[in-house]
Amino acid sequence: MRVARDPAPPFAKAYPTGPDVEFTAIEDRHYWKSEYNLEGGRQTLACGFG
Numbered sequence: 001m002r003v004a005r006d007p008a009p010p011f012a013k014a015y016p017t018g019p020d021v022e023f024t025a026i027e028d029r030h031y032w033k034s035e036y037n038l039e040g041g042r043q044t045l046a047c048g049f050g
Helices: none
Strands: 021-025 034-038 043-047
Touching: none
Parallel strands: none
Antiparallel strands: 021 034, 034 043
Protein backbone atom coordinates (compact mmCIF):
# COMPACT_ATOMS: atom_id res chain seq x y z
CA MET A 1 0.00 0.00 0.00
CA ARG A 2 1.26 3.48 -0.85
CA VAL A 3 0.37 6.46 1.32
CA ALA A 4 0.26 9.94 -0.20
CA ARG A 5 2.26 12.54 1.71
CA ASP A 6 1.40 16.19 2.07
CA PRO A 7 4.18 18.23 0.42
CA ALA A 8 3.95 20.93 3.10
CA PRO A 9 6.10 20.31 6.19
CA PRO A 10 4.26 19.69 9.48
CA PHE A 11 3.52 22.72 11.64
CA ALA A 12 4.23 24.99 8.65
CA LYS A 13 1.49 27.32 9.86
CA ALA A 14 1.31 29.19 13.15
CA TYR A 15 -1.86 27.99 14.87
CA PRO A 16 -3.69 30.08 17.47
CA THR A 17 -3.23 28.63 20.95
CA GLY A 18 -4.64 29.19 24.40
CA PRO A 19 -2.70 30.65 27.32
CA ASP A 20 -1.78 27.16 28.60
CA VAL A 21 -0.31 25.95 25.25
CA GLU A 22 3.31 26.69 24.33
CA PHE A 23 5.06 26.21 20.96
CA THR A 24 8.78 25.34 20.87
CA ALA A 25 11.03 24.86 17.83
CA ILE A 26 13.36 22.02 18.96
CA GLU A 27 15.25 21.51 15.64
CA ASP A 28 17.22 18.52 16.97
CA ARG A 29 17.26 15.41 14.76
CA HIS A 30 17.79 13.23 17.87
CA TYR A 31 14.36 14.32 19.12
CA TRP A 32 12.00 16.23 16.80
CA LYS A 33 11.54 19.41 14.81
CA SER A 34 8.99 21.27 16.93
CA GLU A 35 6.33 20.73 19.56
CA TYR A 36 3.24 22.10 21.23
CA ASN A 37 3.06 21.58 25.00
CA LEU A 38 -0.06 21.78 27.13
CA GLU A 39 0.34 23.03 30.70
CA GLY A 40 4.14 22.83 30.79
CA GLY A 41 4.40 19.36 29.27
CA ARG A 42 1.36 17.57 30.66
CA GLN A 43 0.65 16.65 27.04
CA THR A 44 2.96 17.08 24.04
CA LEU A 45 2.24 17.09 20.30
CA ALA A 46 5.56 16.62 18.48
CA CYS A 47 6.43 17.03 14.82
CA GLY A 48 9.20 14.82 13.43
CA PHE A 49 11.49 15.55 10.52
CA GLY A 50 10.00 14.48 7.20
